[in-house]
Amino acid sequence: MVGKRLAGRRQGVTLSEVARRAAVSEITVSRILRNTGPIAEATRLRVLQAVRETGYVPNRLAGGLASSGSKLVGVIVPSLTNIVFPEVLGGIRAALVGTGFQAVIGVSDYDLAIEEELIASLLAWRPEAMVLAGFEHTPAARAMLDNSAVRVAELMDIDSAPIDLAVGHSHWQAGHDSGRYLVGRGYRRFGYVGHDWMADRRAKLRHDGLVAALAEASLALVESVRNVGPSSTQAGRDALAALLARGSTPDVVVFSNDDMALGGVFHCLGAGIRPKDDLALFGFNGLDIGQALPMPLSTMRSNRFLTGKTAIDRVLAQRERPGKTEIIDTGYQILPGATA
């Protein structure tokens, strides 16, 4: 049975109603509901019964206000359609389970102005930590973050100095390693297919690392195409077609990520180009779908779940912002695959 609520009264059941019904004081109900302080088993049962009968739902606005602690973690990701971010959120959720904390998620669409608005609006909920992607924020956003004493985790990237905590891996290094790996496998004529660098600075870092590795082997990109929009399979497909149409003959094409690379594979399959035999293809991210292809994509796996989980674990372990910043490398691995 689930109590009343009846009629016009807008308000729900409050603590005092539960307390009255159980013939105890409000604070006792509050303690029982929060498993705090010593409580007689008999009282607890009586109160829990009253809670059930009334259908009481605590008001966390009031609770948070009274205790100056919201048990909220603000999270801002650039996108949800790029599957890597839902995977990071998976790690965040995993770390939050059983802590009583709840994530409030914002999506910035890779737009720093939107990120700034979201930071303001999430900070208004007095979260106990904020999780962001990358190091680029507007000055106003930085000021708000500094001004609020909350812990700040910047994810994905560790190539710059963090505000507080950075968790991710070096994208420049990953690009560099991919270049060394491919050179080591005998490739010499490198093509590059990328997407918008303005929005996705990490893609540019990987590109720069790749180019640096090539230079160390006295090589350079023979051809490069960059799409203006965000990464997508269709964009990768179109861009590879455009690159090949230019007439140069790369023996390998490195893509800005797996989404783009998948499109590259599809172009090859449609055009009768045999991946690896005729043209090698290399991605980044190590998405499951790339590994389910007839020829698994050669790529690098980043550890998105671990990145999200580590950030939360760390930030909840130490709630005050420490004096010095910390950087945690969650690494990456080459997936040899069958396309390079």
Place this chain on the structure above:
Amino acid sequence: MVGKRLAGRRQGVTLSEVARRAAVSEITVSRILRNTGPIAEATRLRVLQAVRETGYVPNRLAGGLASSGSKLVGVIVPSLTNIVFPEVLGGIRAALVGTGFQAVIGVSDYDLAIEEELIASLLAWRPEAMVLAGFEHTPAARAMLDNSAVRVAELMDIDSAPIDLAVGHSHWQAGHDSGRYLVGRGYRRFGYVGHDWMADRRAKLRHDGLVAALAEASLALVESVRNVGPSSTQAGRDALAALLARGSTPDVVVFSNDDMALGGVFHCLGAGIRPKDDLALFGFNGLDIGQALPMPLSTMRSNRFLTGKTAIDRVLAQRERPGKTEIIDTGYQILPGATA
């Protein structure tokens, strides 16, 4: 410049600090920040200046408590890794822009018990509406929803009676239409490859609609494989291989969704089976990636963005729960593609 905050004081800047600085009362600051009531332009500018100088961030816990209105919408989706839900969230965000409302997102992992917990915990934030996926909820969850006077939108599905508002399309009908369409194209020997029905009831509805359409044409599935886990490309690939290994020779295989169907296409490409010529393949959802294949996937597009957007528009337009329930059909379209 961004004010102090200095030293040990845990608390941030409050309204009264801003008020003191601007030499007005708190309520005046409050009004200015909420664009409410008549305000002298001079005062407004002075106050805004003080807000900037102090780096004041409103406390929504306090604001919500005082006004009994949180400007929050609770959203619970079964998954974020299934791309259809991020797309629904995209529609929700689009509808929320400029309204001052903010979505709080929970992920249930297709688990009704987790959904129940999330409902309890989101309701504690006193949202002004709740958005859920599907019609299946635990009795306790239903009770909490009924008990809170908030509006409730149930998305994706319109095959049952909603609590308040349902937005989506009929999955049974979609399955039925796909069957009629494929029969109309001359297919007779139908195979089915699906994933876990316990978790994804809508997949089962589509299956049942398909089977019904076949029965109307005096046909039946010649072979059916269902994976126990969630849908994935790899699962689709494995399941199609398993189905074909059984020796029956379908001329078309219908998959529970595009993820699975993509795996089917990959299996065919790897095994030298020509999609459509040797074996037709049909999916559901109309994901972009399926349309970027060398041979675009034949499938049905559901309108996820519209579903999310419509639900929020509707629910914000009328904030009290209306006397009677409403059902909005956002439809679907057949994408002919090239695999069936």
Place this chain on the structure above:
DNA sequence: CTGTTAGCGCGTTCAG
């Protein structure tokens, strides 16, 4: 083991 007192920071009255 339980209760009392006093706010948390803001918005809703109602007066000026």
Place this chain on the structure above:
DNA sequence: CTGAACGCGCTAACAG
């Protein structure tokens, strides 16, 4: 156009 008083629902800090 601006302000004073009050309370939203809950919890911290003491008592007892």
